[in-house]
Amino acid sequence: NAGVTQTPKFRVLKTGQSMTLLCAQDMNHEYMYWYRQDPGMGLRLIHYSVGEGTTAKGEVPDGYNVSRLKKQNFLLGLESAAPSQTSVYFCASSSGGFALGSPLHFGNGTRLTVT
């Protein structure tokens, strides 16, 4: 049972380059999220989706775009990477959303370095 799978695991970008992080879940979850984790700051929500074809901004959306064309996939894009986007990125999914107290299921993360 794979759960939430993130690719790639590691990536190094130069300032101004673009890339897409892929998140795939096999639990038929409606809700998917992208977080970034920085030392001493916990996790901060970038964007989220409450269903196929929907996306919404989280706490720190600037510099990122997302798409949810298929229910099982949630893509995070960086159009023009900046050093401030150096972080560990986590994708998560849940079945019922926060309103039902549904827990988040996390992937193992993508470590991104922007030089």
Add this chain to the structure above:
Amino acid sequence: AQSVTQLDSQVPVFEEAPVELRCNYSSSVSVYLFWYVQYPNQGLQLLLKYLSGSTLVESINGFEAEFNKSQTSFHLRKPSVHISDTAEYFCAVAQPTSYDKVIFGPGTSLSVIP
């Protein structure tokens, strides 16, 4: 605005000793409370959660947390830790009516010393 405070960034403890990881939150509305654990090079995993009912909640691996509304706290405890408990622990607060109103604390690194 909601916020979550984890007062200790690092907690070293000897094996088989008890441990308490502190979490305090601020919110003007009712909340759901969670503890997540992150082992090295892995994503976060749910440890336990409080939604309603009994204020004492337990996990399958011996951790427990108690919701204290008057003190706005949700401290995590274990009476006897193992080496395998070494990990980062995050307290999280979710607002039932809003999908993006979940706040994670900065984390507490628990190191169990043999």
